[in-house]
Amino acid sequence: MTEGMGRFQAIKDWTPGYMNVTPAHLDIMAECTACGAQKEFSREKLPSQLRHAQVDDVEKRLKCASCGAKAGKLRFGYFVDEKGTK
Numbered sequence: 814m815t816e817g818m819g820r821f822q823a824i825k826d827w828t829p830g831y832m833n834v835t836p837a838h839l840d841i842m843a844e845c846t847a848c849g850a851q852k853e854f855s856r857e858k859l860p861s862q863l864r865h866a867q868v869d870d871v872e873k874r875l876k877c878a879s880c881g882a883k884a885g886k887l888r889f890g891y892f893v894d895e896k897g898t899k
Contacts, residue, residue, distance in 0.1 A: 821851070823890040832856060833865045839889050843875055847882035854887060 821842045829835045841854040856864070863871055868887055875885025 818853075818892045819894045820892065821853075821888070821890060822893045823888040827889060828868050828887075829889065831865060831867055832859065832863065832871060835889065838891075840891050842888040842890070844886050844888055845877035845880060845882055845884055846886050847884040848877060848880040850877055850879040852878065 821840065823842065824839075835841065835856065841856060842851055843854040844851045859871070863874075872885050872887055873883070875887075876883050877885065
């Protein structure tokens with residue numbers, strides 16, 4: 814997580830279906846379901862062929878930088894401060 818951004822609050826059980834319909838105001842967090850590592854996901858760094866892909870197809874390509882597992886899950890939400898406000 815980026816320093817000073819607060820904690821990430823995921824929207825429970827929600828996915829846009831396709832990467833290109835993710836609202837611009839939402840943040841994306843990549844989470845390894847094997848080891849629990851989390852890292853902010855940058856949609857701008859996606860290869861052009863994946864910018865209109867289904868979220869499931871992008872998740873299949875994620876590889877954890879901490880443990881090497883291909884068990885990534887994208888979470889959609891926003892960063893909140895200590896008080897729980899955006």
